[in-house]
Structure formats: C-alpha cells, structure tokens
Amino acid sequence: MASIRLERQRGHAAEPANDPRAGAEGEGDSPGMYPLQASRSYPREQWYVAAYRNELPAGKPLGREIFGEPVVLFRSDSGEAAALSGLCVHRFMPLAGGQVTGGKLVCPYHGYAYGADGQCVHIPTGGKPSPHAKLRHYPVIEDGPFIWIWPGTAEKAANTPLPDLRDIGLSGDGEGWRVDTAERLDLDARPALLVDNLFDLSHIAFIHLQSLPGAEGLALIPPVFDRTDVRFRVGRTLPGFVAEPDTAIARTMPLIAGRPVFVSLHTDFYSPAMINSSGPWAYELVDGNQPGAPIAKINFVHIVTPKNETATHYFNVVSRDFDLDDEDISAQLVAQTDRVRKEDAVWIAQIEKYADRLDVRKEISTKADEGALKVRRVLQALIEAEEA
Ligand code: FES
Ligand SMILES: [Fe+2]
Structure with missing residues (x-):
C-alpha cells in the first residue's frame, strides 16, 4: 500500500473503528474459528x-x-x-x-x-x-x-475457471496494464496466517511504521464490505485525498500529486490464491466527495500458494494502468512491496512457531479485526464444503 497522509483528507472525518466493548466478546470467539484449529488445512480444490x-x-x-x-x-x-x-x-x-x-x-x-x-x-x-x-x-x-x-x-x-482478474490486468493479454513481478518469498507460516495479515490494517502502525509512513491511520477508517460474483472486498475511501509532494505515493502516481482526488483503498479476496491490496485507485473528485472518472490504479497483488501445512509460497506482482513504460516507477513499486512483505514474513513466522498449540477460541478481537474475521469465514466455508 502506498504512503497515505490522512491529515490531508478533505471532507472526511476518520472515525475510530476499534470498539473496545468488543473486547472478550469479539467475533474471534467463535468456536473453532479458522485459522489455528488443528487438522484444518487450506482449500485444496482451487487454482x-x-x-x-x-x-x-x-x-x-x-x-x-x-x-x-x-x-x-x-x-x-x-x-x-x-x-x-x-x-x-x-x-x-x-x-x-x-x-x-x-x-x-x-x-x-x-x-x-x-x-x-x-x-x-x-x-x-x-x-x-x-x-x-x-x-x-x-x-x-x-x-x-x-x-x-x-x-x-x-x-x-x-469445471472451474481461473479467478477473474481482468480488473487488475492479470487475466488474458493484460492490454493497458504494466505488470511487474516481485520476489517469491518462502514464508515460514501457514497460508491462513498470511491471509489474516493481509486483511489486517492495524499492524501497519507497528510493523510497517518505517516502510509505510503516513499510512498508520488507515485502520481507523471504518471499512465497507462488498461481495460480488468475482470477489469479497474490504474497502475504505478517502474523498479529497491529496498526495503531498515528495511522498512515495506522489512519486509512484504522479498523475495525482498535489491535487484533491477521490481514493479507494481496498483489499479484495478473489480466491484463496489471490488477494489484491489496491495501492490506491484514484478518481477525479466530483461534488466535493464523490468519485468521478478513474485517473490511475495501482495493485499490489498477493499470491498465496500452500507449500505445506506450515509454510507458504508468497508471490507478488504489482500492476498499474498508467505510465506503462516508466521503469523508475516500476522499480519503486517492486522495492516497496518487497520491503513491506519481508517485514510481514518475519513477524508472521513468529506466530507460526506456536500455532499448533494455540486455542483460537481465546483470541480477543475488536472492531478493527472485522474484515479479517469475515475473510476467515469465507475460507472456512470453502474448507467445510470440501469436507462435506
Ligand atoms: S531413473 Fe529415476 S531414480 Fe532411477
Ligand atoms: Fe503487512
């Protein structure tokens, strides 16, 4: 995700999404909730x-x-x-x-x-x-x-088509998109822990404080959940966002530098194999706070392939639909995604060390964990359908 300076949003008040009352009664207390339940793997009947x-x-x-x-x-x-x-x-x-x-x-x-x-x-x-x-x-x-x-x-x-990835330039000939492949990481953790991480923005303020400066407030924006035939989205919008000069987002998306735009930041679950973090999608700002014509899109696409029950091949590509021949933008985006993913990999592996011994029913969750918990349920339903 690109660097976001929340203090320069116009016409939008970020509200706390973390309801402390959720506490011990949070959604994570569902009995046997994936991903830490023993003997549960990852959906296998998938591309x-x-x-x-x-x-x-x-x-x-x-x-x-x-x-x-x-x-x-x-x-x-x-x-x-x-x-x-x-x-x-x-x-x-x-x-x-x-x-x-x-x-x-x-x-x-x-x-x-x-x-x-x-x-x-x-x-x-x-x-x-x-x-x-x-x-x-x-x-x-x-x-x-x-x-x-x-x-x-x-x-x-x-009888099962590939995930439909046309809206991020990864299906078919990719006409109109630039796609750069990042490093494949050997993640020492089960795939479900990676998925948990990808839908959890509240760790940005800690694990990625240096690598994603200015993005630490994203978790405070209440998400909107949206399901289509193609994907399940946890989305946040920033109407009136301004990319400050000399920030990472202004350098990698020059089309929006210094002017208010409408930004969509979302994480899309296309399949257990494919999760996209928009970084971001920018639109013209109309009527003060509404999205108009699209300006530019960046996608950090996380590709999850189970290596075994406790390890994951973590692929990643970056796609964008502007400045297709600009090698400098490509280099910056790939360097950014590799830096951020390696930070995640180090820390997720720390949880994996104990994963088989943990009782997920004792997890304490809050409102900020809602998106990740919903995606756990999507995964759990797929696994249960295979076991039926
Ligand atoms: S030919 Fe493959 S092990 Fe002998
Ligand atoms: Fe992360």
Missing part, C-alpha cells in the same frame, strides 16, 4: 500459482513443493508447461534435478524419461515401460504472468 511464467524457461525443469507434495514443472516440445509429481517412479529421485531432452523430462539418476502426461516413455537399460510407470499429472493453465496448477481432484479442475 493456485505454481510459478511465474518466467521461472520456467524451455529445457530446464523447476521443482516446487505444493500442499506438501513435490511437484516438477517443465516445458514439452510444444512449449506448453506441464506439472508432474516430482519423484521418479524408479527410485524416487527428485526429478527437478533432471534435464529436458527432446521435450521429455529425464531423471538424473538412471535416465528414465517422461512425457508431459507423466507416462514414462523410455528406460535406458531396455524394456518397455509399464503403463503403471506413470507420474501424477496436474492440470495446468498459463495465463497472464502465472503458471496455474490445480492440486485437487483433476475432474473438478475442468
């Missing part, structure tokens, strides 16, 4: 990002643990990405250390070769490979900057 597309050049396999399973990705002769279970059927050597030869994935140990469907097609010492010499094949789709994988039941993948 997840296995890798950035540019992580998988032709001719070289890529290994990645997903939902606790070793997975190997490679490109076949046609150039299409394939994802297979990552251990060779012969002696379980990790195939990520192998080679791609003639469009086949070749094991580094004794040279068994596999096609994109996972079938072993060649054994160097002779003999016809058995039909049982076959690796699990995962459904894969390449779209936008991502290679998506379906870790659940393959039949369900065919």
Whole structure:
C-alpha cells in the first residue's frame, strides 16, 4: 500500500473503528474459528500459482513443493508447461534435478524419461515401460504472468475457471496494464496466517511504521464490505485525498500529486490464491466527495500458494494502468512491496512457531479485526464444503 497522509483528507472525518466493548466478546470467539484449529488445512480444490511464467524457461525443469507434495514443472516440445509429481517412479529421485531432452523430462539418476502426461516413455537399460510407470499429472493453465496448477481432484479442475482478474490486468493479454513481478518469498507460516495479515490494517502502525509512513491511520477508517460474483472486498475511501509532494505515493502516481482526488483503498479476496491490496485507485473528485472518472490504479497483488501445512509460497506482482513504460516507477513499486512483505514474513513466522498449540477460541478481537474475521469465514466455508 502506498504512503497515505490522512491529515490531508478533505471532507472526511476518520472515525475510530476499534470498539473496545468488543473486547472478550469479539467475533474471534467463535468456536473453532479458522485459522489455528488443528487438522484444518487450506482449500485444496482451487487454482493456485505454481510459478511465474518466467521461472520456467524451455529445457530446464523447476521443482516446487505444493500442499506438501513435490511437484516438477517443465516445458514439452510444444512449449506448453506441464506439472508432474516430482519423484521418479524408479527410485524416487527428485526429478527437478533432471534435464529436458527432446521435450521429455529425464531423471538424473538412471535416465528414465517422461512425457508431459507423466507416462514414462523410455528406460535406458531396455524394456518397455509399464503403463503403471506413470507420474501424477496436474492440470495446468498459463495465463497472464502465472503458471496455474490445480492440486485437487483433476475432474473438478475442468469445471472451474481461473479467478477473474481482468480488473487488475492479470487475466488474458493484460492490454493497458504494466505488470511487474516481485520476489517469491518462502514464508515460514501457514497460508491462513498470511491471509489474516493481509486483511489486517492495524499492524501497519507497528510493523510497517518505517516502510509505510503516513499510512498508520488507515485502520481507523471504518471499512465497507462488498461481495460480488468475482470477489469479497474490504474497502475504505478517502474523498479529497491529496498526495503531498515528495511522498512515495506522489512519486509512484504522479498523475495525482498535489491535487484533491477521490481514493479507494481496498483489499479484495478473489480466491484463496489471490488477494489484491489496491495501492490506491484514484478518481477525479466530483461534488466535493464523490468519485468521478478513474485517473490511475495501482495493485499490489498477493499470491498465496500452500507449500505445506506450515509454510507458504508468497508471490507478488504489482500492476498499474498508467505510465506503462516508466521503469523508475516500476522499480519503486517492486522495492516497496518487497520491503513491506519481508517485514510481514518475519513477524508472521513468529506466530507460526506456536500455532499448533494455540486455542483460537481465546483470541480477543475488536472492531478493527472485522474484515479479517469475515475473510476467515469465507475460507472456512470453502474448507467445510470440501469436507462435506
Ligand atoms: S531414480 Fe529415476 S531413473 Fe532411477
Ligand atoms: Fe503487512
């Protein structure tokens, strides 16, 4: 999220959102509330990002643990990405250390070769490979900057479209958008703790005080919740916001520097794999406090892929719809998101150390936690639907 100086809002009075009366009777006291309940994982029947597309050049396999399973990705002769279970059927050597030869994935140990469907097609010492010499094949789709994988039941993948990310430039050809990929972080915490963090703005005043100066008051603006077919939004608006000169937001969104605009700051849950923090979306200010024509949009898109029950691949891309060729803006935005995410990663991992021992029913929540609690329920419903 870009730096926001709340004191320069016009026509808007920020109100405390944290009702101390919520206290011990807050929403977090629901019995068994996700994410800390033992034996609960993360929704599996979903599309997840296995890798950035540019992580998988032709001719070289890529290994990645997903939902606790070793997975190997490679490109076949046609150039299409394939994802297979990552251990060779012969002696379980990790195939990520192998080679791609003639469009086949070749094991580094004794040279068994596999096609994109996972079938072993060649054994160097002779003999016809058995039909049982076959690796699990995962459904894969390449779209936008991502290679998506379906870790659940393959039949369900065919009936489930990818999350619709057109409004942030990440579906299809991305016409009119600039997309920059940030670092993939190995987060030592379960995915649900990351989601909790992404919908929690009250930590900005503490963990990100240095990296997001001026944004510490955002949690005090009452959020509006909005659900569409595409996503669930926790949104806040700042009518009359002015980006002060020489602030991070003025440097990365020069179109709004020094004049009052209408700003939307929202966090959108598109799927368990994809959460967008607008940073921000700016509109012309009309009638004193209403949004007019859109001016510019920045998105810090958080991509959550379960590595295993206590670790997460934390991808991130930044998309924007203005100054598409400005490399300096891209560099600033990527540096900002990586700095902020690394701060989160350090602290979330501290909770993970104790997560299996904690009783979530004893959490104390306040009004400020409402957005994160609502998203927990969205996740919980998805998990329960899978378990039904
Ligand atoms: S372990 Fe892969 S060929 Fe032997
Ligand atoms: Fe954070």
